[in-house]
Amino acid sequence: MSLRVGSPVAGRVVALSAVPDPVFSQAMVGPGVAVEPVRSRSDVVSPVDGTVVTLHPHAFVVATADGAAVLVHLGIDTVKRKGDGFELHVVKGEEVRAGQRIVTWDPAEVEAAGFAPICPVIALDASADVLGDVALDVDVAANDALFDWSR
Numbered sequence: 001m002s003l004r005v006g007s008p009v010a011g012r013v014v015a016l017s018a019v020p021d022p023v024f025s026q027a028m029v030g031p032g033v034a035v036e037p038v039r040s041r042s043d044v045v046s047p048v049d050g051t052v053v054t055l056h057p058h059a060f061v062v063a064t065a066d067g068a069a070v071l072v073h074l075g076i077d078t079v080k081r082k083g084d085g086f087e088l089h090v091v092k093g094e095e096v097r098a099g100q101r102i103v104t105w106d107p108a109e110v111e112a113a114g115f116a117p118i119c120p121v122i123a124l125d126a127s128a129d130v131l132g133d134v135a136l137d138v139d140v141a142a143n144d145a146l147f148d149w150s151r
Helices: 107-112
Strands: 002-006 011-015 032-037 042-045 050-056 059-063 069-073 101-105 119-123 145-150
Touching: 032 145, 050 069, 101 107, 119 145
Parallel strands: none
Antiparallel strands: 002 145, 011 032, 032 119, 042 101, 050 059, 059 069, 069 119
16 A cells, blocks of 8 residues: 655755754654745645644644654754744644645745754655655645655
């Protein structure tokens, strides 16, 4: 079985190694890709159908019915903003659909505040060899496919 993981934001897909944070760039939390977001106020959408199991203004995890969990992190070190500039549209425990709005933010504003707005999208508790059809160095719209996760 394969799980399609969609982009939470519009932008340019880059390798995790491009993320200016060793936890992500060295895939310590799991494999995936990152999206360099378009610099305008926009909605961040769920990458998969599932349940919001972790929810912070700057990051969230959606777990599918069969237990696949995808982490979306909005910018690097943005936890230091304490939610400033992020507007949540769901609550923890809510069922969501791929492409459904989770957060609204402004990557340009995040960048102006001194933070890298890049968005890692991570397959938690997975190994790199289970990701296929990985989009790299391409422009995507929100909810376009980033990779397939063989389950």
